[in-house]
Amino acid sequence: MIMDQVPEGLEMNKENIYMSSKSPAQVIKAYYEQFRIDFSTFLKCRSEEVVSGGRMVLTILGRKSEDASSKECCYIWGVLALSLQQMVSQVEVKKEVEKEGSFTISRLESSEITWASCGPEPNNNDAGEYLTQCMRSVAEPLLVNHFGQLVIDPLFQIYSKILSQRVSDDDAKFFNVTVSLTMRSEQLPSS
Numbered sequence: 001m002i003m004d005q006v007p008e009g010l011e012m013n014k015e016n017i018y019m020s021s022k023s024p025a026q027v028i029k030a031y032y033e034q035f036r037i038d039f040s041t042f043l044k045c046r047s048e049e050v051v052s053g054g055r056m057v058l059t060i061l062g063r064k065s066e067d068a069s070s071k072e073c074c075y076i077w078g079v080l081a082l083s084l085q086q087m088v089s090q091v092e093v094k095k096e097v098e099k100e101g102s103f104t105i106s107r108l109e110s111s112e113i114t115w116a117s118c119g120p121e122p123n124n125n126d127a128g129e130y131l132t133q134c135m136r137s138v139a140e141p142l143l144v145n146h147f148g149q150l151v152i153d154p155l156f157q158i159y160s161k162i163l164s165q166r167v168s169d170d171d172a173k174f175f176n177v178t179v180s181l182t183m184r185s186e187q188l189p190s191s
Helices: 025-045 071-085 090-100 129-146 149-169
Strands: 056-061 104-112 173-183
Touching: 025 104, 071 090, 071 104, 090 104, 129 149
Parallel strands: none
Antiparallel strands: 056 173, 104 173
C-alpha cells in the first residue's frame, strides 16, 4: 500500500522481492518496520490536510492469517517475482493509527475479492491485465529504483501473461482492510 521505500536488511531474502514462506524472520520484521514508518508518515501528512472532524477512508491489501507470507497477501507478489526471474492485517493498521494519534478509527472492516472479479466487468477475461495495471502502479517506483526504467515494460508484459493464466487457473483472492478515520479535534503530541 504505502511502502515508500524498500526496507533495509533484505540481503538475506535471496531471490525474493516480497515476504515469502522462505524469508527469514528478520526480513518479515524489516517489512513490518518499513510499513510502520511509512504508514505513520502517511497518517501524519494526511492529518495536516484533513479538517477537525473530517473523515478519510482507506482500503489496503491485508490478510486474515497471522502468517505474514501467506498466499492471501503475498501470492500476487510471488507472481511478480516469478516474472522477474523469468506488504497488512487489521491489527497492524489499528496499532499504527492509534500510535500516530492524529485520527480515531470510525470503522474497520475486512473483505475478500477474487482475482477473477477484478476489473470493469466481474469474471472477465481482462482481469489479468487489470491486475497488472494495479500492481504496476504500486510496484513500478520500487522496481525502477532497483532495476532501472528499461526493464519495466518487458517485465510487466511477462507479468501480465503469467497473471492472466493464473487468474483463470487459481481461485486466488485479495484480502482487503478498509478503515474509516476521523481527524481528532485536538492534536495529540506526536511520539
